[in-house]
Amino acid sequence: MGTALIYDEEMTRYKLLWVDPACKIEVPERLVVSYGALVENGLADRCVSIPVREATDADILLVHSEEYLEAVKKTPYMTLEELKEFTLQYGDVYFHPNIYHCAKLALGATLQLVDNVMTGKVRNGLALVRPPGHHSMRSAASGFCIFNNVAIAAQYVKQKYGVKRVLIVDWDIHHGQGVQYSFEDDPSVLYFSWHRYEHQKFWPNLRESDFDVVGKEKGAGSTINVPWNKVKMQNSDYLSIFFHVLLPVAYEFSPDLVLVCAGFDSAIGDPEGEMCATPDIFAHLTHLLMNLAGGKLCAVLEGGYNLKSLAQSVCQTVHSLLGDPAPRPANLEGPCNSALESLQCVRSAHRKYWSCLKHAADLPTSDISTKRIKLAEDEEEEKLDEVEKEKLIAAMVWPQPVKRVTPPTRTAVVLPDGVACPDRCKHFSLSEDPDPLVVQKLRENFIKDADDKDAVTLSSLIALVDKMEKNEICSGLALVRDVSMAMRCVAQHATTALSNRVLVVCVGDGIVPHRGTDDGKTLVVHFSSKESEEQECKYLIPVCLKKGCSDASGFIQAVLGLLLPLGYEYDPSLVLLVQTPGSGICDSVWQQLTGLLQGLAQGHILVLMQEDERTCIDPTCSSLLGDAAPSLGQLHAAPPEDVEAVENLRQRLKADWKLLQTTE
Ligand SMILES: COCC(O)(O)CCCCCNCCCN
Numbered sequence: 001m002g003t004a005l006i007y008d009e010e011m012t013r014y015k016l017l018w019v020d021p022a023c024k025i026e027v028p029e030r031l032v033v034s035y036g037a038l039v040e041n042g043l044a045d046r047c048v049s050i051p052v053r054e055a056t057d058a059d060i061l062l063v064h065s066e067e068y069l070e071a072v073k074k075t076p077y078m079t080l081e082e083l084k085e086f087t088l089q090y091g092d093v094y095f096h097p098n099i100y101h102c103a104k105l106a107l108g109a110t111l112q113l114v115d116n117v118m119t120g121k122v123r124n125g126l127a128l129v130r131p132p133g134h135h136s137m138r139s140a141a142s143g144f145c146i147f148n149n150v151a152i153a154a155q156y157v158k159q160k161y162g163v164k165r166v167l168i169v170d171w172d173i174h175h176g177q178g179v180q181y182s183f184e185d186d187p188s189v190l191y192f193s194w195h196r197y198e199h200q201k202f203w204p205n206l207r208e209s210d211f212d213v214v215g216k217e218k219g220a221g222s223t224i225n226v227p228w229n230k231v232k233m234q235n236s237d238y239l240s241i242f243f244h245v246l247l248p249v250a251y252e253f254s255p256d257l258v259l260v261c262a263g264f265d266s267a268i269g270d271p272e273g274e275m276c277a278t279p280d281i282f283a284h285l286t287h288l289l290m291n292l293a294g295g296k297l298c299a300v301l302e303g304g305y306n307l308k309s310l311a312q313s314v315c316q317t318v319h320s321l322l323g324d325p326a327p328r329p330a331n332l333e334g335p336c337n338s339a340l341e342s343l344q345c346v347r348s349a350h351r352k353y354w355s356c357l358k359h360a361a362d363l364p365t366s367d368i369s370t371k372r373i374k375l376a377e378d379e380e381e382e383k384l385d386e387v388e389k390e391k392l393i394a395a396m397v398w399p400q401p402v403k404r405v406t407p408p409t410r411t412a413v414v415l416p417d418g419v420a421c422p423d424r425c426k427h428f429s430l431s432e433d434p435d436p437l438v439v440q441k442l443r444e445n446f447i448k449d450a451d452d453k454d455a456v457t458l459s460s461l462i463a464l465v466d467k468m469e470k471n472e473i474c475s476g477l478a479l480v481r482d483v484s485m486a487m488r489c490v491a492q493h494a495t496t497a498l499s500n501r502v503l504v505v506c507v508g509d510g511i512v513p514h515r516g517t518d519d520g521k522t523l524v525v526h527f528s529s530k531e532s533e534e535q536e537c538k539y540l541i542p543v544c545l546k547k548g549c550s551d552a553s554g555f556i557q558a559v560l561g562l563l564l565p566l567g568y569e570y571d572p573s574l575v576l577l578v579q580t581p582g583s584g585i586c587d588s589v590w591q592q593l594t595g596l597l598q599g600l601a602q603g604h605i606l607v608l609m610q611e612d613e614r615t616c617i618d619p620t621c622s623s624l625l626g627d628a629a630p631s632l633g634q635l636h637a638a639p640p641e642d643v644e645a646v647e648n649l650r651q652r653l654k655a656d657w658k659l660l661q662t663t664e
């Protein structure tokens with residue numbers, strides 16, 4: 001299934017008609033450069049183009065009041081003076097004779113996207129719209145917003161499709177208070193927002209944007225606010241919040257649909273956000289959400305005012321929606337102290353609502369928190385006047401995102417004779433006879449007793465890994481007689497011949513290679529049900545789960561809160577995913593794991609399985625080909641000893657792996 005792109009240039013036909021410093025950044029060029037970049041990068045053509053429609057009164061009244069709608073209906077006929085007058089009653093927003101028409105198109109575009117995803121015409125999509133929506137309230141416009149596109153979309157799908165649970169992820173740098181107010185007592189809509197806050201000093205300056213506002217009555221726990229109390233947040237800060245707050249809760253909640261308030265003012269260069277996360281981070285944020293809700297994801301443009309980083313961020317998002325491998329998450333180091341403080345506060349505020357956070361630490365008591373100590377340079381910066389600051393931010397530079405080309409072959413498979421090659425995969429076998437020297441070396445190193453057939457298989461695997469290295473093949477699956485031998489052989493080849501870093505993820509009670517873990521060339525994470533006899537060290541991490549991988553909740557929480565942070569910080573060039581017999585892992589959990597790991601190593605993942613594991617071939621290939629994994633359903637509480645085990649492991653390892661930190 002494809003990716004929808006919904007855009008109409010009519011939505012560029014309104015703008016600020018008078019002087020207002022607060023609104024001058026919201027310009028039509030925002031849409032023009034975003035759509036233009038999608039066309040220029042050949043992304044628009046790869047999407048399914050869906051026409052916008054005008055929202056009806058009924059659509060608008062799902063969230064807004066009659067009196068507000070009636071008032072807005074009058075604006076097309078107002079003089080300039082009347083428009084200015086009308087605008088004064090609201091904050092940081094402006095009206096224009098054509099903005100009501102455009103607001104109906106923006107909402108209509110959003111609902112068209114939702115309809116096409118819910119009816120299965122497309123898997124996911126992006127609506128490129130303005131005016132944005134997440135600040136507008138039942139009876140008030142606010143923050144450039146007229147109708148609350150995403151809030152209305154959530155009510156719309158509940159009403160029209162009987163959707164039980166909707167997740168709204170708001171990665172715009174402003175708090176979408178309008179969305180929060182619409183669902184604060186509604187447990188069926190989980191609203192997550194991070195936002196520049198600076199202890200309430202940043203717009204919209206609301207007390208209810210802080211981490212301890214969690215929703216009301218039945219909705220308690222279904223509002224997650226992550227305040228950024230400092231600017232210059234980076235990729236590591238954003239990913240830490242995904243790994244240790246949003247994803248664990250989202251998987252427990254198990255939404256039927258994911259809506260994204262896709263504001264890109266959280267990217268570097270933006271005058272509003274003043275953050276330092278680079279546009280390629282949206283490739284990962286999008287990818288990490290794409291295995292929820294069976295892949296049903298609707299992204300709707302909100303903010304984003306640096307035309308360069310906006311265009312790049314929009315392209316990164318659409319690349320991921322199309323299933324293109326994400327760029328490697330380079331140079332992640334770990335969250336800054338302020339982000340860590342917010343992380344700890346949010347996890348503590350929500351531990352009584354979400355079993356995945358039950359073991360979260362208390363609120364930070366440290367009085368050295370960034371709250372009270374105004375660091376010298378901050379005061380220094382504050383002295384800079386607005387104009388100076390804007391010049392500094394506009395002058396910010398960052399690396400051009402790497403080109404994201406999908407290799408000619410998406411998934412290659414090495415199968416025993418007689419096993420059919422799944423659709424859309426390419427059967428991989430040695431084009432010519434294996435090089436006798438290679439076979440000789442293999443025999444010496446790996447195949448003492450085994451027969452020549454192994455030699456052929458192993459040399460096929462080496463050839464396959466070489467082609468992945470050259471980006472001719474993206475991912476691979478191999479069924480082998482002896483997975484441990486194959487694992488050691490591939491790991492050795494990849495680390496020595498190709499001088500790469502290899503992340504080896506072992507699932508099941510099989511044998512684990514010890515090689516390569518001391519020099520950091522290999523990072524082995526081994527999930528099993530048995531206490532390991534292996535000596536744990538920085539690069540050899542045994543994860544013992546009571547019920548092994550058979551308990552979906554315990555396993556997936558270990559993947560989200562431990563394996564992904566490790567993998568992203570390690571940043572391998574190849575992922576080796578090995579399933580040894582007796583893992584007990586079920587297909588849908590295995591597919592979630594395979595899907596999530598493709599955010600690493602530009603999607604270069606090689607799956608090794610025992611040759612008699614025939615039932616696993618199709619689900620594995622489906623995931624390797626980029627299909628969304630099936631939803632796991634609402635997750636019950638993980639076995640306490642498993643949560644404990646992962647928590648203890650995180651505490652022990654966080655000195656070496658900064659992305660594992662969840663407390664100051
Ligand atoms: C949903 O709209 C997207 C948005 O969240 O980006 C709107 C931001 C309004 C920002 C209002 N203050 C501007 C002050 C200028 N220095």
Ligand SMILES: [Zn+2]
Pocket residue numbers: 172173174263265272302303304
């Ligand atoms: Zn914003």
